[in-house]
Amino acid sequence: MSTQASRTAARLMISPAVILLLGWMIVPLAMTLWFSMQRYNLLMPGMGGFTGFDNYSYFLTDPAFFDAIKNTLVLVLGVLAITTVGGLLLALLLDQPFWGQGIVRVLVIAPFFVMPTVSALVWKNMFMNPVNGVFAHLAKSIGLQPYDFLAQSPLASIVLIVAWQWLPFATLILLTALQSLDSEQLEAAEMDGAGPISRFFYVMLPHLARAITVVILIQTIFLLSTFAEILVTTNGGPGTASTTLTYLVYVQSLLQFDVGSGAAGGIVAVVLANIVAIFLMRMIGKNLEN
Amino acid sequence: MARAVTPRRKALVTVLAWTIGLALFFPILWTVILSFKTEGDAIASPLTVLTTPFTLESYHVVQDRSNYFLHFWNSVVISLGSTLFALVVAIPAAWAMAFVPGPKTKDLLMWMLSTKMMPAVGVLVPIYLLFRDLGLLDSRIGLVVVLMLMNLPIVVWMLYTYFREIPGEILEAARMDGATLKDELIHVLTPMAVPGIASTLLLNVILAWNEAFWTLQLTTSKAAPLTTFIAGYSSPEGLFYAKLSAASTLAIAPILILGWFSQKQLVRGLTFGAVK
Numbered sequence: 001m002s003t004q005a006s007r008t009a010a011r012l013m014i015s016p017a018v019i020l021l022l023g024w025m026i027v028p029l030a031m032t033l034w035f036s037m038q039r040y041n042l043l044m045p046g047m048g049g050f051t052g053f054d055n056y057s058y059f060l061t062d063p064a065f066f067d068a069i070k071n072t073l074v075l076v077l078g079v080l081a082i083t084t085v086g087g088l089l090l091a092l093l094l095d096q097p098f099w100g101q102g103i104v105r106v107l108v109i110a111p112f113f114v115m116p117t118v119s120a121l122v123w124k125n126m127f128m129n130p131v132n133g134v135f136a137h138l139a140k141s142i143g144l145q146p147y148d149f150l151a152q153s154p155l156a157s158i159v160l161i162v163a164w165q166w167l168p169f170a171t172l173i174l175l176t177a178l179q180s181l182d183s184e185q186l187e188a189a190e191m192d193g194a195g196p197i198s199r200f201f202y203v204m205l206p207h208l209a210r211a212i213t214v215v216i217l218i219q220t221i222f223l224l225s226t227f228a229e230i231l232v233t234t235n236g237g238p239g240t241a242s243t244t245l246t247y248l249v250y251v252q253s254l255l256q257f258d259v260g261s262g263a264a265g266g267i268v269a270v271v272l273a274n275i276v277a278i279f280l281m282r283m284i285g286k287n288l289e290n
Numbered sequence: 291m292a293r294a295v296t297p298r299r300k301a302l303v304t305v306l307a308w309t310i311g312l313a314l315f316f317p318i319l320w321t322v323i324l325s326f327k328t329e330g331d332a333i334a335s336p337l338t339v340l341t342t343p344f345t346l347e348s349y350h351v352v353q354d355r356s357n358y359f360l361h362f363w364n365s366v367v368i369s370l371g372s373t374l375f376a377l378v379v380a381i382p383a384a385w386a387m388a389f390v391p392g393p394k395t396k397d398l399l400m401w402m403l404s405t406k407m408m409p410a411v412g413v414l415v416p417i418y419l420l421f422r423d424l425g426l427l428d429s430r431i432g433l434v435v436v437l438m439l440m441n442l443p444i445v446v447w448m449l450y451t452y453f454r455e456i457p458g459e460i461l462e463a464a465r466m467d468g469a470t471l472k473d474e475l476i477h478v479l480t481p482m483a484v485p486g487i488a489s490t491l492l493l494n495v496i497l498a499w500n501e502a503f504w505t506l507q508l509t510t511s512k513a514a515p516l517t518t519f520i521a522g523y524s525s526p527e528g529l530f531y532a533k534l535s536a537a538s539t540l541a542i543a544p545i546l547i548l549g550w551f552s553q554k555q556l557v558r559g560l561t562f563g564a565v566k
Contacts, residue, residue, distance in 0.1 A: 010390035013382035014398070017446055020379060024439040025405045031416035090310065097295050098304040106550050107311035110318055113549035115500040117521045118538040122321050124524075125531060132333040132531070134320065141335065167314070169556075173565050176557045214564045225409050228502035228517065232524040246411045253415045254507070263415045270412035277407035284562050285400055 029270070035263035042257035055264035059252070065265075067240040068248040071155055075244055076223045078159040079166060080216055086163075087170025087215065088208070092200075094171070095178045105175075112168040116228035123161045124150060124233045154234045154242040161229055166222075170215045177211035178204070210283070217280035224273050245269050318542070325349070325535035332531035348536035356519070358537060365515035365541075367430050368505070369498035372437035373491055376445040379438075381487065384449035389458070399450065403562060406443040410503045421508060430513045433505060437498045444497070445490055448559045452486025489555035492548055499545050516541040 039051045059065055094105065111119065127134045128149035136146035149157040181204065189203050227246050230236055236243035236251065243251070249269060253262025312319075323339065324332045331342035352358045387395045417436065418427075426432030456479065464478045502517040509518050520541060523534045549556075557565055 006390050007392065010386035010392070013386035017379050017383035017402070017442060018398070020439060021402055021405050021442060024442075025408060028413035028416040028420075029408070031420075032413055035415055093303065093307055093310070096300075096303045096307075098300055098307050100304065100308065104307045104311040105553075107315040109549070109553060110315050110546055112556075113496065113500070113545045114318065114542050115517050115520070115545070116502040117506075117517045118321075118542055119317070121520065121523055121534060122317055122538060125534065126320060126324065127317065134336055137335040164314070164317070169560070172553065173557050173561060176554075177565055211565050214561050218560060221407055225411065225503060227411075228506055228521065231506060232521050246409065249411045249414065250507075254418065259415050259419070266409075266412040266415060269409045273407055273409045273412075277404060280407070281400055281404060284403065284564050285396070 032263045032266050032270075035259050036267050038260050040259040040263075042259060051260070055260040056268075059261045059264045059268065064240045064243060064248055068243050068245045071240075071242060072224065072244040072246075074155055075159055075162065075226060076220055078156075079163045079223055080219060082159070082163040083166045083170040083219065084212060084215060086167050087174050088212070090167070090171045091174035091178050092204075094175055109168045109172055111164050112166070112172075114165065116165065117232055119165055120161055120229040120232045123157075123164070128157060150234055151238065154238065158226075158229055158233060158242055161233070162223065162226055166219055169219070173215050174208060174211055177208050181207050213283055214280075217276060217283065220276045221273065221280065224269070224276070245272070318546075321535045322539050323535075324531055325539045327532050327535075329529035329532045332535070333529065348532040349540075352533050352536045352540075358519075358540065360512075361514055361516050361519040362540065364430060364509075364513055365499055365517075368433045368437060368513075368515050369495045371430070371434040372441065372498050373445075373494040375434065375438045376442050376494065377449075377487065377491065380442060380445040380449055384446050384453055387446075388450055388453035388456070399447065402443040402446055406440075410440075414507065417504075418507065426508075428509050428511060428513045433508055433513065433515070436504050436508065437501055440501070440504070441494050441497055444559060444562075445494055447562045448490040448493065448555070449486060451558060451562075452490070453483065455486075456482045489552065490559070492552045493555045493559045496545055496549055496552060 036055050037050060037052060039049050039054070090108065094101070094108070098104075114122075125133065130136050130146045130148040130151075133146075135149070139146045186199060186203055189199050194202065225246055226244060227250065230242055230244060230247050234242045236247045240248075245265065246269065249262050249265040252258050252265055320336075325348055326344040326346070327339060327342055328345055328347055331339060334342065387399065421427045421432055424432075460478060460482075461474060464474055469478065499515075500517070502521075505515050505517045506521060509515065516537075520534070520537055523530060523537070526534075
């Protein structure tokens, strides 16, 4: 039973976390909003002043912005497609009985724990390098010309690297959800004459719908912030071929020192992420009801 | 209830699962193998590499030339420090929300979650300028603070889902038996809360160890954790595969081991309790 006294105590216990998060969210976000309406270039200290939405129109009409939006979409959707479909198939496979289940699970989950800079550099050098990489050696051994992955298909190569990191996450979550499926339900469907395909579509998939949605939404949030993999492999290039929105904001504000336009880009990123976040929050909020 | 499976089918699934598992693990395995080769051998073709002798040379070189363990220690301090600070703030908050829920508790939890959805790049500019003005660029304390704030929502949420599962009746029973508030805390609640706190700690150390946005933006050399240190290999001089492999192996080994222990918590923590 909560009394008035315990309510007050509870409030005291919660307030440090709330105050810190408020400070972390509101203060910098307000500053970003403020900078985004200022003429503010670190290389031109004297040139300050309010410019309204100039930074936004500059950022939004920059050809690099369209490339960045396109690349962000390709990266996020590409990785999502590979990881959800691959993760679903892999989860279905790993849910079957076989010898060495524990060990295979450990092998499959491992890439998720590799730090982004390591996985990107390992793929870039040891695998995709056109001279010394494993793929180049394989191509040469069967008489093919080695392919320069990061120069010729930079974005697709990054999608591959990031998908390798996130496939374990999707697999693990879908496997967990699959294992919570009541096996009696499957057996009942089987007795009613449902084949493996209709069992998958009418029993398993509806049960997994929620987990799949969660995988998609959570990965989207993280994928929108992909940064290290681009920085250490292509630096966003060649040209802007692999520049995403996150990377473009970094280039504008910290490499070209245009704080105002970088801040405007940051606000654009926040708005886009919020659209995804609203759906995710609804899903998780429903779970709190029970 | 296990369903009957023919041995042939089980053998087939075994072969398929092991093939895929080994293929996904191969980049990690290959990195570990190359770390024990000389630079010259490391760039040979894969089958040749396997026949060359093992050596610890790269591990010595990495430490001698770049003070590797400074960066390793930075990673330890930053990931553990940010997690411990987050726990200190989050434990009372999650506790209060789980045991004294008010009408606003749910909204509060959802709001905390929403702060996690904010893309880091949205606050990059002010945080960078603030750090520059406060002299916090390339400092461990600065990163501890940022990573603590970044992971605080996850920590609160994970603890909340664990605490919520502690049945309130146990407290009432203890009270009926004449337990004081102090007894309640020390002998009843703490033992039940420790496993949840431990898994939260584990998962957040992993997340902070691998964090590669803020660490890359805010550190360059003396406070650089392993993420930043290893990013330096993106524009190296001369042959470096063996050195990169040795540095990478040391950087991922501890987290792989911790990670394998935390599989269950990972699902729960990263889906904010939506999938258990």
